[in-house]
Amino acid sequence: MNTPKPKSSRHPAVSKAGRPPAERDLAVRQQLLAAARSLFAKHGYDAVSTRALAEAAQVNPAMISYYFDNKQGLYEAMLADTFQPLMQRLGELMGSAAGGANPVRGFLEAYMRTLGANPWMPPLILREVVAEGGRLRGWFIQQFASKGGGLLTQLMTREQAAGRLRADLDPTLAALSLVSMAVFPFVAMPVASEVFGMRVKQDYLDRLIAHTERVFLQGVSA
Amino acid sequence: MNTPKPKSSRHPAVSKAGRPPAERDLAVRQQLLAAARSLFAKHGYDAVSTRALAEAAQVNPAMISYYFDNKQGLYEAMLADTFQPLMQRLGELMGSAAGGANPVRGFLEAYMRTLGANPWMPPLILREVVAEGGRLRGWFIQQFASKGGGLLTQLMTREQAAGRLRADLDPTLAALSLVSMAVFPFVAMPVASEVFGMRVKQDYLDRLIAHTERVFLQGVSA
């Protein structure tokens, strides 16, 4: 899904004549991907029309078919371009953070920093994974159920065995609480900032992370 | 928006002849409202077509115009019917729970029980309030910014003054953490149950509430 492919012609291994593929610019492709990331995250898949995508990318609507077959193809290409590497990195965090002195704090911090650095991610996860009928739920679960979710629960179980996690807590629920506190503030921020009268300052992310670590670590410590 | 109103005819105060309004059955109206609550919560406003609503209610599509003017009218009537009273009750909880022996625990418990008893609510809030472009965000914020949000922050501030809340915590962030832990498990449950391999048993709600109280109260206590 990554190469600009002519409809139903084959690329001979050695092209002899004719205009070669651009290979250098691919400006149209990139503009479409950028528009897709921005619009899909903001409005959701269904609410974004192909015409709106084309206009945002300053491109003819037919270019979607040309480069990505159809709207779904553009969506998946956009995910492969930006979402998947990031999800993979988040998955690795769970493993790597387990090594530090305070694995829970290490994971929590890395997780929230990643979310904060990629503000398009939380709303996209919200729409396409958490919301019922989200198109990424299956893929997300497959990625994380095999990799991350279990690891996080294992981490909690290990902490409990080491006596650093309250014995009366269910490790699974503890993992859920951690994710709740780490994720929800990002997705709910636009609402929370108005309901709670927050002023989101320069150092808001730092303060939020520090606060979350304080509350969660004390909350689950033995 | 509540009376079945003929298109552009007036209801004379005293009707003299002709078929009177049913006043008894209103089965069509009720079926449409029930279908609306179910479908809008499950799939979101845009994804539900008027034809799907009519079919679910076993009713002719024109009945939507007849009883509610249009799709938006049906949506708002559905909200007025079920959502608003519940939201109002949630808002009152914030005030009433403040009186008990442990106001924070009281509010947390009442809040989560209400959410658990109305499982259609979290996904609807997710779609229509939290998600960007949600149609209820303005209304929700107006309801809660004036009533609840401030009260919860005040509650935290009072707890801090009484020495029951850690002095190094921002009361606003503490309120946000509480809402995070109380709400997120409900909206994320379908995903979490698969990612974390949870089995949602009979007493899951009780265990979740007990767990949340344990972690949060210990996490914020001085």
Place this chain on the structure above:
DNA sequence: CAATTAATCAATCGTATGATTAAATAAATC
């Protein structure tokens, strides 16, 4: 029964959508 109004239905309107096509243009090779 005749008049009047409430309620329902089949049919259809205009619009927006995702997608595709045939033609036009651009760039490279011979």
Place this chain on the structure above:
DNA sequence: GATTTATTTAATCATACGATTGATTAATTG
């Protein structure tokens, strides 16, 4: 310049949407 291929465009397709219309059926009153 002729040819071949890559890219782009305007025009258009079939479908689904929200909404409305005019006709039809039903119930009640005089």
